[in-house]
Amino acid sequence: MxxxxxxxxxxxxxxxxxxxxxxxxxxxxxxxxxxxxxxxxxxxxxxxxxxxxxxxxxxxxxxxxxxxxxxxxxxxxxxxxxxxxxxxxxxxxxxxxxxxxxxxxxxxxxxxxxxxxxxxxxxxxxxxxxxxxxxxxxxxxxxxxxPLGASTAACALFQPKHLGLPLPGAADASSDRSGVVVVWGGSTSVGMNAVQLARAAGYTVVSTASPRNADTVRSLGAEVVVDHGSPTAVDDLVAAVAGRPVVGAVAFGTTSTAACIAVLRRTGGTVLAMASTPVSLDRIAGRRRLFPGMLPVFTRIGLTTVALTLRARRAGIRAAFVWGSSLRDDDLGPELWGRVLPEGLADGSIRxxxxxxxxxxxxxxxxxxxxxxxxxxxxxxxxxxx
Ligand SMILES: NC(=O)c1ccc[n+]([C@@H]2O[C@H](COP(=O)([O-])OP(=O)(O)OC[C@H]3O[C@@H](n4cnc5c(N)ncnc54)[C@H](OP(=O)(O)O)[C@@H]3O)[C@@H](O)[C@H]2O)c1
Structure with missing residues (x-):
């Protein structure tokens, strides 16, 4: 050799x-x-x-x-x-x-x-x-x-296609942060991040959770937390807004889009970021066979989504679906991951x-x-x- x-x-x-x-x-x-x-x-x-x-x-x-x-x-x-x-x-x-x-x-x-x-x-x-x-x-x-919770929340709050809010610590100190952000589903993983990030950006937050999680969501910065299981949840959120300008709503959970449209119509808000399908896929995901049981589920998702989109449009609300990893391809990814999260984790302002x-x-x-x-x-x- x-x-x-x-x-x-x-x-x-x-x-x-x-x-x-x-x-x-x-x-x-x-x-x-x-x-x-x-x-x-x-x-x-x-x-x-x-x-x-x-x-x-x-x-x-x-x-x-x-x-x-x-x-x-x-x-x-x-x-x-x-x-x-x-x-x-x-x-x-x-x-x-x-x-x-x-x-x-x-x-x-x-x-x-x-x-x-x-x-x-x-x-x-x-x-x-x-x-x-x-x-x-x-x-x-x-x-x-x-990672996905914070990224999805950030896309909903900060991407121009959605609420388009200025980021926490953004240089344009002149921008008006006096409005209210509605976070439906504040006790979801994404929602907890949305409450914290909206607060860190300087906004007042009103949110929802089950009563057992209300204190936790308040501890993250929500001013008011209403029970999303209550039949008066929409009324309670509208009352929590208390006539202040609403800069937008972010919707997490299967019933969240319809509820947020109702809140925005009554508070004058015009922007809605949606992250959830109106019907959960948990049952069909666990079935041994996908077909034919999925057909009525996907039909319901499609029809409900069209109906909600039309309802939002008629009310003058700009509603769009969030994709939590889309910040990979825009400026938000490096801003969130290179500055907002490391700084927030280091100084304890983001838990x-x-x-x-x-x-x-x-x-x-x-x-x-x-x-x-x-x-x-x-x-x-x-x-x-x-
Ligand atoms: N589009 C995207 O890119 C994207 C990315 C991530 C997640 N998502 C979606 O966002 C949603 C939340 O995801 P996640 O991971 O944060 O979920 P998760 O933490 O598993 O959500 C569980 C929470 O849902 C809450 N919940 C129960 N009923 C509710 C209602 N009527 N309204 C609002 N929340 C309710 C429960 O809060 P209580 O126990 O306090 O009731 C529970 O803490 C899911 O639909 C998920 O598929 C979308």
């Missing part, structure tokens, strides 16, 4: 690691070996220490052939990641190996790679612009609750909320965690540590 040549056994191999993999559409998540992702120029690779589960994870797993038709299997799901940086791309300036970070993985979006950038694996790639440092006193399981509900350790626990989130939570975020 020539000097310096390497034998077959000595050839460098791509290191592999474990991942909770969706092997085929609607299958269970199974722990498999996959190549460890390599960072692209603008990415870090993180050794994942905690992941959180969002409704979208069981929506994709259970209804992906209809709702996420672009997603190819095998795929790694999951958006919320906290861990340690183990590799950095050449264009990365804010992070080094060893840094403790939290970030939004967007691998299940159209055009992205769900094996490279999915949360539910030992290592994943995160875009630098969707990653923030974690202060030493914030644990990985607490930090992991943030990672809701509180984590750690349901297991290791990738084998991820499927149970997804099922646990689908069964329903109240002001908690389902988390798995790795």
């Amino acid at each position: 020539a000097p310096g040549a390497i034998t077959l056994d000595e050839r460098p191999t791509v290191p592999d690691h474990s991942a909770a993999v969706l092997r085929e559409p609607r299958g269970a998540l199974v722990v498999d070996r996959l190549p460890v992702p390599e960072p692209a120029d603008d990415e870090v690779v993180v050794r994942v220490r905690a992941v959180a589960v969002n409704p979208v994870d069981w929506v994709i797993q259970g209804t992906g052939p209809v709702t996420y038709r672009w997603l190819r299997t095998p795929a790694v799901l999951g958006s919320d990641v906290a861990g340690e940086v183990v590799a950095v791309g050449p264009a990365v300036t804010r992070f080094r190996t060893g840094d403790r970070v939290v970030g939004l993985a967007t691998g299940t979006d159209r055009g992205r790679d769900p094996l490279h950038e999915g949360a539910f694996q030992e290592h994943t790639a995160l875009l630098e612009r969707l990653t923030a440092a974690i202060p030493d006193d914030v644990s990985f399981d607490r930090a992991a609750v943030l 990672p909320m809701p509180e984590p509900l750690v349901v297991g350790h290791g990738l084998d626990a991820v499927q149970g965690a997804v099922d646990r989130q689908r069964a329903g939570v109240s002001a908690r975020k389902v988390v798995v540590t790795l």
Whole structure:
């Protein structure tokens, strides 16, 4: 053999690691070996220490052939990641190996790679612009609750297509922050982030929660919290606004769009950001067969959405649907993840909320965690540590 040549056994191999993999559409998540992702120029690779589960994870797993038709299997799901940086791309300036970070993985979006950038694996790639440092006193399981909740709330509040509010700490101190923001669903994961971010931006917030969670939502900065289960919830929110100008409403939860349209009509508000379908997909996501049971559900979603959109338009309300990872492609992503979240976490003005509900350790626990989130939570975020 020539000097310096390497034998077959000595050839460098791509290191592999474990991942909770969706092997085929609607299958269970199974722990498999996959190549460890390599960072692209603008990415870090993180050794994942905690992941959180969002409704979208069981929506994709259970209804992906209809709702996420672009997603190819095998795929790694999951958006919320906290861990340690183990590799950095050449264009990365804010992070080094060893840094403790939290970030939004967007691998299940159209055009992205769900094996490279999915949360539910030992290592994943995160875009630098969707990653923030974690202060030493914030644990990985607490930090992991943030990414999709904070990103979706920020899109609803700050993107020009939605409420278009000035960001917390934005330079234009001249802008008028005297209005009220209505957050329907303040005890949802997204809602808790929306209450905090709207307050941090200088606005008064009125919100909703079950009575058991009202104090928590008030502690995040809501001036008034009304019971979203009460038949008088809309009246109570209108009373809470108390004649002040409403800069817009953000709607989380299946009944939230209709309720927010009613509130805006009566308070003169004209902008609505919607994040939820008007019918939950939890039942059909859990069924053994998607067809034909999904047909009436999707028909109802379609018809109700059209009816609500027309109702909003007739009332002079500009209503649009939020996509929580769309900040990847605009200025909001770097602003939120590069400034607002790291500064807010460091000075304590933004708390990672809701509180984590750690349901297991290791990738084998991820499927149970997804099922646990689908069964329903109240002001908690389902988390798995790795
Ligand atoms: N479009 C997007 O990009 C995007 C991204 C993320 C989430 N979402 C959607 O946003 C919604 C919230 O997601 P999440 O992860 O924050 O959910 P979550 O934390 O799992 O939501 C659970 C919460 O829903 C609350 N809830 C129950 N009834 C309600 C009602 N009538 N109105 C408002 N809230 C009610 C409960 O609060 P109480 O226990 O206090 O009643 C509970 O704490 C979901 O529909 C989700 O699919 C959309």
